[in-house]
Amino acid sequence: MQTLEVSLGERSYPIHIGSGLLRDPELIGRHLAGRQVMVVTNPTVAALYRAPLEAALAAPGRRVVFTVLPDGERYKTLASAERVYDALLEAGFDRRCTLVALGGGVIGDLTGFVAATYQRGVAFLQCPTTLLAQVDSSVGGKTAVNHPRGKNMIGAFHQPKAVIADLDTLASLPAVEFSAGLAEVIKYGLIDDPDFFEWLEAELPALLDRRTDALAYAVARACADKARIVAADEREQGARALLNLGHTFGHAIETHMDYQGWLHGQAVGAGMVLAAGYSRHLGWIDDETVARIRRLIAAAGLPTEPPPDMRAADFMRRFVHDKKVLDGRLRLVLLHGIGRAAVHDDFDPADLEAWLRAVLGG
């Protein structure tokens, strides 16, 4: 097992990465406050990991309750959060309880939001079971539910007590979900870790074979990259915005598709290629750099183009509702090289639209 630290003063916490962690009573028990434990999960994950986790959680005097929510992004809503509030109050749990998120990003974001808001905040443990959740959503304290008008519109910053990333859970992950997670892994290389980008170019086959040594290296390195950025900017006032590389384009794609058909990571994959392309248009990177980025994203099994029916106007319209728009001003994370991302609002939106029109037609 490797353990990294997210350094946030009194809110610091460890990320444990390794095999068999969900079966380790000592490791899990170490991070539980109080004697009341609520595990939130979905039917798919429960079928695989409820039994071992339940065994690991069993202890004298400890009450453990499971809440199983329907699977999927469209259940990441206030209504689902209310089901968890109801279950907590039904169980009589007080502010010393611990919520455990067992699942992917939807379960983690939603459970974190409930933990942030139940009785003004209770303890919270992340047990991510997808690659995406292990390298991205479980680290950094962003919690949220969706609103019909936009993703993650209702949320809070609430750091977990610990992240327990059990690599065994990645073995059963469908290929498309594994690829979606790789989009975020590649993103860290592009932002500020060019050596990791090169490692990924060389070792992608081992990752796609789900070799434990490759997974352990990639998850730990991605978490370390994210932890460093989060520690520098917990509340997303500055550097943390770099983590949105590919995401402004990606969210526009997801909204356009009504969150059907593509996973978040797939939209981010295509979004990063667009960010690279526009950076090339601005003259900041060359064609070969764009080609390397596109090759790695394609090799990871991700789309490198937006859906064929999407036009420039579709992107521009979605950008207006994007959270990254500050006081009416569009901001994008763009590239000055591999491992050299920067936040920009100093481009002309009309130029962006014209470029999108040239690339996409329409």
Next chain:
Amino acid sequence: MQTLEVSLGERSYPIHIGSGLLRDPELIGRHLAGRQVMVVTNPTVAALYRAPLEAALAAPGRRVVFTVLPDGERYKTLASAERVYDALLEAGFDRRCTLVALGGGVIGDLTGFVAATYQRGVAFLQCPTTLLAQVDSSVGGKTAVNHPRGKNMIGAFHQPKAVIADLDTLASLPAVEFSAGLAEVIKYGLIDDPDFFEWLEAELPALLDRRTDALAYAVARACADKARIVAADEREQGARALLNLGHTFGHAIETHMDYQGWLHGQAVGAGMVLAAGYSRHLGWIDDETVARIRRLIAAAGLPTEPPPDMRAADFMRRFVHDKKVLDGRLRLVLLHGIGRAAVHDDFDPADLEAWLRAVLGG
């Protein structure tokens, strides 16, 4: 105008207290982030103060939107919060917007909760228009909505950018609401400010006449007392629990009455007399001290007894669901004198129940 400071490091903020403040464009404008302003209020308050506040907020390039929610504690729900989220997204407001709470505690708590959770937290200005909100709920960053199973079960800590307490709004306040606010004022004297308690014993008639000089003194002193306690313990890990004097009994009364008939402050009034009585039973204060407390609470127009149908068992049953129960252990704020409150969990719940039975019957 007097200005106090709530000292919370980078989350510090001023409390402005005086006449005509809601009509002061410079004062209000100083505390607005960005150009998007959403005022949340209710029909009663809107009828009196919407027009002057709207005039004070008008400025070139600033968009001001009002959301008027139904009046009353029973609308302090997630459903009402959703109406505000909807209005914010309808208006296209981003994370640089400012929410303004114009009203009493319900509007302040609810608006604060939306501000805490809209796009993971936006700026927030408290304009309390009741005595209770001016001296208590607007100061300290506690935000919440109710759940069918309990008050304030869903919430967050989220400090406002400023509190603007316009004393003119107290002139139109119904007598019962004014008395309810006095309960919290008296509470500060009991917790740790015996000189203020004596001032209240002498000056209560001037307060009940709503003399501006008396109001200004009482609101400022109560806010200063609360600000000091909050600054020492922002997240209610320790000293802040003292603010719950009378509240554990009071919440039991409110829940028993299904939040109908009595205002929060009335329940706290009766609750403080119970806390004093039980402190007397434990031998920590004498009969004359209990009598002084009861006299001041009665003179403020507050009940000094729980509702006549409430029995010991009703209290004990409600305590189980109270947030102040930590890991199954009941905690009460009790008195060792006027101005000498302390948090206790070192009493025997069976003794408390027996005492309640002796006092209340049943």
